[in-house]
Amino acid sequence: MISFNKPTSVGKESVYMQQALQNNHISGDGQFTKKAHALLEETIGVPKVLLTTSCTHALEMSALLLELQDGDEVIVPSFTFVSTINAFVLRGAKAVFADIRPDTLNMDETKLEALITPKTRAIVVVHYAGVGCEMDAIMEIANRHNIPVIEDNAHGLFGKYKGKQLGTFGVMATQSFHETKNFTSGEGGALLINDKKYIEEAEILREKGTNRSRFFRGQVDKYTWVNVGSSYLPSDILAAFLTAQLEEREQIQSRRQQIWEIYYKELSAWAEENHVQMPFVPAHCEQTYHMFYLLFPSLEKRQAAIAHLKERGIQAVFHYLPLHLSPMGEKYGGREGDCPVTEQVSDQLLRLPFYTNMTGEDQKRVIESLKELSVQ
Secondary structure (H helix, E strand, C coil): CECCCCCCCCCCHHHHHHHHHHCCCCCCCCHHHHHHHHHHHHHHHCCEEEEECCHHHHHHHHHHHCCCCCCCEEEEECCCCCHHHHHHHCCCCEEEEECECCCCCCECHHHCHHHCCCCEEEEEEECHHHCCCCHHHHHHHHHHCCCCEEEECCCCCCCEECCEECCCCCCEEEEECCCCCCCCCCCCEEEEECCHHHHHHHHHHHECCECHHHHHCCCCCCCCECCCCCECCCCHHHHHHHHHHHHCHHHHHHHHHHHHHHHHHHHHHHHHHCCCECCCCCCCEECCCCCCEEECCCHHHHHHHHHHHHHCCECCECCCCCHHHCHHHHHCCCCCCCCHHHHHHHHHEEECCCCCCCCHHHHHHHHHHHHCCCCC
């Protein structure tokens, strides 16, 4: 079986994990956590990075930092993972679902302003497949209405929009280091803070509501409980694994680019003949090569393709179901037809096997198996 995803070890992961053990510090904020923080802050260009136990927890921290209240509204694309909105619903916010563009599958910026009300307290964008949203238009609308933007950048680490790093546009951004992502620690995430006014409070939230971080910097002579918070620190063993991955980011991205470009080149003619839509990357976006997907003409044809590949020992999968049509989404007023592009894309999209150490032989098998399939 050719799996949809396989986690990849690329260099010093085992060495660094052993070193973390030898340091006698395997809880949070050890040597490797600090290394990962510094590396990400320098390469992305953000004032503060805080590793978390997951991207979900980073999103929850952003909701806490915005001090959302019952009845506040948060605009989010319907085509995303449930964590994107769950973090805000947990604080009492109401989900307001936005449709996506038919080309990049990102939030449709032309539909955004109509969703804003006096109760809107945040706009959460998702850079789908590591391709940047139209951030110029989104930020112009958000700034005009004085609404903070949060970037769910789970797919987009080191991607760029018009030369600027994804994750540096909103007041905050979140990253995922789940094993399905380009860079992984198995489970893990990070909160990127662009607005410095949130930094001190973020450190307090992440450290169980205490000013422990200030204590270790020598800024106070003892630490105590100062606000609400939780424990969002990952183990330094996980940070050690992640640090090794981040140090090899150029190697990882180069290999993933090669895999993506082979898929695109080899499948373009077949896709055109069979009315299958290929991924679209605008010229002003530098993508992250996070995934390779195809959009089939219908649900039936997508499902037939999944079955066809499965028969040949290849695992290909669909992606998000429309959040506005989920049982929870319906509680917030979601109805069929509210986000027509999302509804259509959810039925059509198929993700092909894609991981950093995918062999050329396995990729060739996936491509040849697809070319056996007539979609018409």
